Amino acid sequence: MASKFQASDDFDDQFLTCPVCMPHFRDPRILPCLHTFCKGCLEEWVTKQQPLECPTCRTQVSLPDQGVDGLKTNFYVNNLLDFAAAKKGAEPGVPCQICEGNREGSKSWCADCAILMCDSCTLLHRKFPSSKDHEVTTEEILKAEEGRSKFHRKRHCDKHKKYELEFYCEICKTLVCTACTVVDHRPGKDHNPVEIATVAQKRKDTLQGLLQDIDPRLNEIEASVKEVERKMSNLMPSREEATNRANACFNQLVDLLREREKEIVGQIDEQCRADGKALQTKKEAIEFELVGLTSARTFCQQAVEHGSDVHVVEVGNQVQTRVETLLAKQLDLESNWSEFQFVENTAVANFKKAIGDLGGVKTDIDASKCEVVVKTAVEGFECIAELTTMNQEGRPCVTNSRAVTANMKDPSEHNVPTQLQMKYGGEWEISYVPTVTGIHRLEVQVNSEQVGGSPFDVQVHGKETPALTIGQKGRGVGELNWPLGVAVDKDGNIAVVEKGNKRVQVFDGRRGRSLSTFAVEGEKAFGIDVDSNGMFLVTSWGKNYGIRRYSKEGKLLNTFQPDCMKHPLGVAVLQDGRMVVADNKQKSCLLLQPDGSLIREIGKGQLRSPYFVSVDESRDVLFVTDNSAHKVFAFNLGGKLMFDFGKQGDNDGEMKNPHCVRVDPAGNVIVGNAGDGRVQVFGHDGTFTQKIATVEDGYATGIALTHDGNIVVACFHGHCMELYMYK
Template sequence: MAAVDALEEELVDESLTCSVCKDIYDDPRVLPCLHTFCAKCLEQRRTEDSQLTCPTCQHLWTLKSEDPVSNLPSNFYINKLLNFRALHNSEDAHCQMCESGAKVESICGDCKLLLCGNCFTAHSNSPALKDHYIITLHDLKNPSTRAKYTGAEYCTKHNDVRVTFYCQPCAKLVCRECTITEHKQSRKHNPREVSEVAQKYKDDLQTLVQKTVDAADAQKNASKTIRKELTSITINCQVEKTMIREHFVQLKAKLEKAERDVMDKLEEMEITQREPLVKEKESFEGTLRSTEDGLKFCTDILGRNNDVEILTLGQQLEDRLKVLAANQVKREPLKNHLTFQHSTDIKCELVLTCKPLVITDPPVECLPTSVVFRPQKGQVQGTPQVTVTSPGGQCVTLDTTKISEGAFEAVWRPQTTGKHVLGVATESDTSGGGGKWKWGRAPGKGGCSPLIVDVSSNNPVLTFGQKGSQQGQFDRPLDVAVRGDRLYVADTFNKRVQVFDLSGKFCFSFLTASNPESLVVQTDGTILVHCGEEVITFSPSGELLKKLDIGEQCTAISGLAVQRDGGVVVADFGQNIFLFVESDGTLVKQVGGQGLLKAQPFSSVSFVCVDNESNIIVSDTVQNCVQVFDVGLNFLNKFGEHGRQPYNMWSPTGVSADSRGNIVLANIGDKSDVGGVEHGKKLQVFRPDGTWVATISSDKDKLNKPHGVAVTEDGHVFVVDYADHCVRKYRYM
């Protein structure tokens, strides 16, 4: 009965309703844009030249001239649901083939007739109807037989045999018997197993889905930028309105007419500025809706993993995704703003001027910010440089890159919070004929006005967890790992691993028998947990698999790392050795022993990770450094030293590397809070060569005892804080 209840939830009338006729689908057909409608609804909207506009996305399609609507593919999934719905709702119905009033026991998927027991037998025994497929009420209620009608199709020539082959030259699904008769291997026929052919479609579609996701993200960002620019226009105009009012109040009554004239002109210019942006915003949002609809349809099909359905719609999906993925976002940001120019005369003017310095997004400590400089004609000579003066008075110069005619861009990564002053230095000719750097000026127009911006703290974008043993609570967690859309936390003193999604929503947990100290997740989803001197493997769902047979080789396991091929690196710095283990737990080799890495000895290593080049990266808590080795344990690089500067290390622990090679490091820091963030209690970002990039700190929800870290591909890092019994998530790129 549980299976029947689940089916009832799936067969909601709303999901089976055509958006045009508002009735249950009748012969549902899929348009090239992947939207589904009744065949009769499409036929009514088709023009004489076989053109049809999609009722949802308004895209105009030219269909094949010969039976255009009937040539559209049927919606495989909805047709199945309609058959189930008809049979499931037939308990009080009577046979539609005879007039006996007998109870319905089955439905013919081809004739769409509800049948009693006698008519079912007659229908099945009729030679003319032998190819029709029939679903019985018994099949619907029996999970093992219901799968026959939801997961597989049957051969049109041999209706009791499943189609398991696909003849590529014929583009037709066939059964095994057909491969011996009509579709025997030859120059004209090449039958291959359905799963083999479908896999290629699935791989290609998955790649196109990712490209389309990237296009959708770019469209979302463009729409978001336009909304910000619209807000900027409104705020800018409100400020100018205030200036206009203040000026005309001083001139009192005789200036009232001039004030009204200028205000009217301002509103006209505001409308002139807003109209193209509003249209551009609507265009991007319309494209985004179409992209998201196509993505949802494709991801639903891929999620159902139905090979027949993928082969039926595969080419259409591929064509549509290529079109959607090609919708790249190309646009210029807002260049101009309104300026009110006043004088003691009644005559005043509104002019459209270029903002010399613009910051695209509010600056945040340690995160990259784009600074755009658009000088007015004659204002600068040579290549300008952007200067930044921090609250402490330190001044740095940023190199700029020419991004378009008359526009330059610099990337600024502020390292402190508070108000910063941004200016521009340019190379101008002096009266003496020489050249030097000075504030850019245009003759008679003064210099480039500095821009004062307030840099905010890089506070966590997400914090969850507290001390306890309930789900979502922790007791001194020590490590964290990310694989796909899942976050794995070693809940150490609760003797378990908890699994969440990347927004912190609890998924499930499983026990580890003893305290888990570190963990990694292999490419196939297998979870490896380090407990004491044992490494235990668990299935992706948390079922215990086995213990790795490495106990005799290890004395003091310090950490685990997973390689790109799924192999595992086990670090034992009690003996200065590394164990290389295959994904199935087989020990491949042991490297090191007495004298290993003698030139670069370890004092105490807390964590280890592997980057995309298979280099092994380890953190040394006592020596306050990070060391990098290749896969053969040849020393490559060492960086870091103890100190109070943001780029110095203070008892480093967790370490993780992203796909771009950036290294994110956790520091436990000083035992006291004296001196603030500079004394440790921080996250640091380094380039692959060890160059310091940024230090992540926060004014609110400060780190207490950061330990294990794990990065995500969208530029965020998770860190466990074993003193606060929580997990925090920061943006670092």
């Protein structure tokens, strides 16, 4: 809902208008942030944007497993639409919807039949046995002040169409009808149906308490917005005053100081722009919170004051969760800006002594309070340190780029090039690429003063230390739950199958930022690969097993379930579209045509527990891990066993439940163990060459090669992915 709700009977028509398509809502659905849109609009929006953001407040949205269909219906809006239609239909000149003849008399609305009737038809309607108990609203009630609050659309059971939803099963957390309480939700240890009115009153009491907590926070945020606006109004006068003082000083130095004058004025302008951008960003951030909380308050108030019992029960938990989340959110409502001014550092008579330092822009930055966080540094990788510039009160504060410098030296005192990039609100990123291991020295200065703790000792690690760890356990954006198969798409992004969340999540391969997610069908998702067109091939085993092809946006394109397939795990797609899949139940690998039909079965009678596959297309060799045999088998695509390598053990070249496998462009075979987490590299003939790493959780379940030649490994028990050096 995009507009304010009006308490009068003539409610705002915009309140019933979808913010996306603009006509009145059609099948309105509620997002977790409590904004409402047409179901069709949301379905179209999902196809254009991943991850999905609310079109109104830009909050990232995780859809239910059923997608848009799983979102709650906004029955309050439906009631208002019905009410508006009924009220308009009761106007003079509108015919009765039954007899189609009476246009001038008073009319009544049947909530059960959703029709408008004249007085005569209303009397007949009440006499029929099938409709005598229907809820009929008279024209007087429709026009009365309280008409809207008494007008409710009836909800009927999806299974027992004739019965209204009158009970709430507290154990199943679902609305049920009288028939359900006898059949599917009979009271007992597994079911506890309670009258809706009882549950609704409890929810209303909870929401009423939340309403009392919202107003103080709204007042606090509104006051903060006004304070930022006040400071913004002083920003330009401050700029003008500083500029005038700078001009007055530099006009005395004529040509000798013209270049210096321009530099200082430019610094002032940059400071003004930086402060202005920071204040504008701060204002938008605060207004964003204000809009979200105001919207939640409006929705909550509507539910308490005007929602039916069904509506309150239907959305009460969702409203409570949204409001409690907003109220619990830690907000920084301080603008952290103070006026700057031009400072005359040197008397005009003595300007020749310190011309290089003449003048400057004074800000509230306190170098001693600035903070630097050094992230894990690995030889050969782009590494970063994060600087936060602070004011004298220890709060983040914006300054101009000329005020910050960073220099790094390696253990041999050679310079390591660094780059500075301003991020947001006083946050800076210092990036560098170390070429040797050992202690490096990072010196960071602000306004020519060393920040607290500078210079910093930076330990640069070797290749066996992960340069980047992506994800942690959870269901949200950027979080992972039992990651398995990993693949890198044509854009260099990392796609990972999450068994626990039944989805594929795609991450930026450089920084590990989540870009998109999409749900996958099938009971137990497992392997993934990318075809030559950039489409994702995902396997799943268990109920509804198969190989499914998804678009880059996560739309299901087709499903392969050939009769020869029983338990598909790892999958590899060839350039010509053929697929190889390891089938654990068949104890073989299946070479399939692009349409999913079987070409041949490979490894039958030789494999015990095949898991993952990878193909060296330059030699037409298929490598498959055998988890139980602690080996990797190599077959040609004709089905002939060429050789195998590995045995159970802890030494180099030995394996412990090998799980994932990947062939690099040179034909080397990279194998990850599920038994001890070691990631080892073997030559194309199976000869051990090196150990890359041992993942922290000891359970390597997926391997992929990034475009810049590094390795990303899925860590099943660690619920993350680790990026290692491999060139």
